[in-house]
Amino acid sequence: MKKLRWRFTSKREAYSLIELVMSMAMLLIIGMVITSILGVSQKALTKTYENENISSDLSYAVEYIKDEISAADYYTVIDGKIYFIQPKGKKYNYVSFGVNEKKLYRYSILIDSLKKRNKIHSDGVNALIDNVNSFSLEDDGDHFAVKIGYKDKEEITRKIAKRSRRYE
Secondary structure (H helix, E strand, C coil): CCCCCCCCCCCCCCCCHHHHHHHHHHHHHHHHHHHHHHHHHHHHHHHHHHHHHHHHHHHHHHHHHHHHHHHCCEEEEECCEEEEEEEECCEEEEEEEEEECCEEEEEEEEECCCCCCCCCCCCEEEEEEECEEEEEEEECCCEEEEEEEECCCCEEEEEEECCCEECC
């Protein structure tokens, strides 16, 4: 008797159940490693973005204060606070900076005459940056020292050259 030959059959063997489970386990391990690498890089990217924002905010605040100091013809100390005096026509704009409710503010008042004062109440208030823990502006002889404590970071100190005379 003649044997029948099937043309379309092949003699390939199938994968066993153990081989399938092992390949799935290897794929799972590789997937977990890739996911953890992506998670670490995402955290690093977030940290870099946060540091960039902090640097940008601090640069803005320091440059703003520097511009105000440069624009002033005089400066004076009233009640322990430094005020920068800028002439505005026939009036004088007294500008100072301070922290209130974790925001750095620019305080300003327009006064008719330039004379020695014991107290000043500022009318104009502009918030420069948020999340400020501490701020100080000190007269250090040949320059002003600006110290800003931002969020939970270290306090930064910047020196700004004096270009104005002290009014007494």
